[in-house]
Amino acid sequence: MAQTLSDSELVARCRSGDQQAWAELVDRFSRYVYAICVQAFRLSDADAEDVFQEVFARAYEHLDGLRDDAAVRPWLAQLTRRLCIDRLRAASRERPTVDEELELAGSEETLTMLEEALTVHEALAATPEHCREILDRFFARDESYRTISEALDLPAGTIASRISRCLGRLREVLEGRTQPDTPSSSR
Amino acid sequence: MTAFDEERLARLIRALPPAPEAWVRAAQELPLAKAGLDEIVARAEADAEFRARLVADLEAALEAEGYQRDPAVIEELKVRFKST
Numbered sequence: 701m702a703q704t705l706s707d708s709e710l711v712a713r714c715r716s717g718d719q720q721a722w723a724e725l726v727d728r729f730s731r732y733v734y735a736i737c738v739q740a741f742r743l744s745d746a747d748a749e750d751v752f753q754e755v756f757a758r759a760y761e762h763l764d765g766l767r768d769d770a771a772v773r774p775w776l777a778q779l780t781r782r783l784c785i786d787r788l789r790a791a792s793r794e795r796p797t798v799d800e801e802l803e804l805a806g807s808e809e810t811l812t813m814l815e816e817a818l819t820v821h822e823a824l825a826a827t828p829e830h831c832r833e834i835l836d837r838f839f840a841r842d843e844s845y846r847t848i849s850e851a852l853d854l855p856a857g858t859i860a861s862r863i864s865r866c867l868g869r870l871r872e873v874l875e876g877r878t879q880p881d882t883p884s885s886s887r
Numbered sequence: 888m889t890a891f892d893e894e895r896l897a898r899l900i901r902a903l904p905p906a907p908e909a910w911v912r913a914a915q916e917l918p919l920a921k922a923g924l925d926e927i928v929a930r931a932e933a934d935a936e937f938r939a940r941l942v943a944d945l946e947a948a949l950e951a952e953g954y955q956r957d958p959a960v961i962e963e964l965k966v967r968f969k970s971t
Binding site for chain 2: 717719723726727730731735752757760813835870871874
């Protein structure tokens with residue numbers, strides 16, 4: 701989960717045909733693209749999957765056209781939003797009730813929250829591996845104390861305190877008290 | 888951003904669950920699929936007989952030639968060969 705390349709370095713490597721870099725780019729932004737589809741625009745699983753694949757297909761195809769490599773994040777967000785709206789518009793032609801959904805979809809509030817969530821996930825990459833693991837398992841993957849305890853071979857009674865300590869570490873990174881030793885990441 | 892209390896951090900971490908693994912894998916394999924697509928198209932341009940078989944029955948022709956059945960590649964080929 702830790703990352704060593706900045707977004708712009710990663711994009712430059714993708715552009716040069718580095719397939720590992722492309723896999724890393726997809727990995728880095730997959731959660732963000734997915735969340736925009738299902739949380740901001742509330743697409744069905746089938747529509748979300750189509751949009752998700754289309755976003756990365758277009759990104760791969762048009763990476764050369766990206767003017768600022770460091771802007772890959774807003775570029776992907778914008779592309780995802782546009783494709784979600786296209787998908788909802790197409791659905792509204794077949795099913796007029798979708799018009800209302802279209803108006804409600806993609807609220808700025810949700811999109812802003814997801815952007816902030818991505819920043820937090822990026823900061824997570826700068827915390828120790830054991831913190832990334834436990835925070836991701838508990839919050840993002842919604843795993844129980846028992847599952848985490850078994851997976852990480854930790855006493856169940858220590859999970860809550862570890863989570864709390866790791867949230868503290870994460871807060872320090874976000875507030876700049878601990879300098880991240882790697883650039884950002886989000887998986 | 889300001890004031891990262893535990894509750895807020897938890898909510899923000901929770902907001903980005905992993906995308907389904909199969910979706911991520913498919914997107915990661917795009918360069919391979921693209922390479923396969925380019926190879927098939929190049930071969931169809933150079934080999935009229937192969938092209939005719941693709942136009943007649945795309946999936947059967949690909950299978951007969953040992954190409955992997957990648958849905959994205961098949962869809963793209965259908966579009967390309969339909970318009971020619």
